[in-house]
Amino acid sequence: MSAPTQPILAAYDIHVAYGKTPALHGVSVEVAPGEIVALIGANGAGKSTMLRAISGLLPLSSGTITWNGNPVGGVAADRIVSSGIAHCPEERHIWPVMTVVENLALGAYLCRSRELVASRMELAFERFPRLRxxxxxxxxxLSGGEQQMLAIARALMSEPRMLLLDEPSLGLSPRVAQEILDVIREINAHGVTVLLVEQNVHNALAVAERAYVFETGRVIAERSAASLLDDPQVLAAYLGG
Incomplete structure (x- = not known):
């Protein structure tokens, strides 16, 4: 299954290395406006590296990334945030010695209007009542689940058009993980495109429309989520069943 013809995010032939060690080998990914697309595969397959390349945290060795028709490969991370992409990283990276409110306020550091920051914070509390x-x-x-809620809410404080989510259910109980998945659906229903990295394949395919399967820094399949869930051979071969 192919993405619609006019993607809002298009990354083509992406090569990335950590020092002299190649990490991505010619990866191409497209995401259309309003989609939830998952990047799935084993640990170390290059999924998180792809998100870091898109958000400007890692330089490209080669390849092109366009966002809303504009080249962003090699653009500074803060400029990518201001263009409408927010990255919620693996392991959350909240500021532990700051309060919930202070963490949220830092997510809106590009906004100069106190009233707008306050309204965004109120929306965060509506989405995550425990944070209120x-x-x-x-x-x-905070508990692990509450920290994940805070990390997502902080990313949304910049009012992104696209949210890059890296392992949002990692280490969470099934009940809390389901709460997070429900919030992802709600965020998407309100117009935010989502590119999701998830180690839990079934969680990822339950919420995504399409998925790219990564293996050792390459994309080896791109299918609808439903077709992947119905293909036990692919799940067993590449995703651990």
Missing amino acids: ERRGQLAGT
């Missing part, structure tokens, strides 16, 4: 209850609490004292 803990608004004055140090982020490092």
Whole structure:
């Protein structure tokens, strides 16, 4: 299954290396406006590296990335945020000695309007009522699920058009992971395109429309989520069943 013809994000023939060690070998990914697309595969397959390349955290060795028709390969990360892409990283990277409110405010650092920041924060509390209850609490004292909620809410404080989500259900109980998946659907229903990296394949395919399967820094399949779920051979061969 192919993405619609006019992707909002298009990354073609992406090569990335960590020092002298190649990590991505000619990866191409397209995401259309309003989609949820998953990048799935084993640990070390290059999924998180792809997100870091898109968000400007890693330089490209070669290849092109365009966002909303404009080249962004090699553009500074803060400019990519201001263009409408937010990255919620693996392991959350919240500021543990700052409060929930302070973490959220830092997510809106590009916004100069106090009223707008306040309205975005109110929306975050509507999406994540537990964060409202803990608004004055140090982020490092939150549970794992609450920290993940905070990380997603902080990313949304920039009002992105696209959200890059890296392992949002990692280490969470099935119940809390389901809450996070429900929020991803709600965010997408309100117009935010989502590119999702998930180690839990079934979680990823439950929420995504399409998926790219990564193996050792390459894309080896691109299919609808439904067709991947119905293909036990692909799941067993590349995704651990």
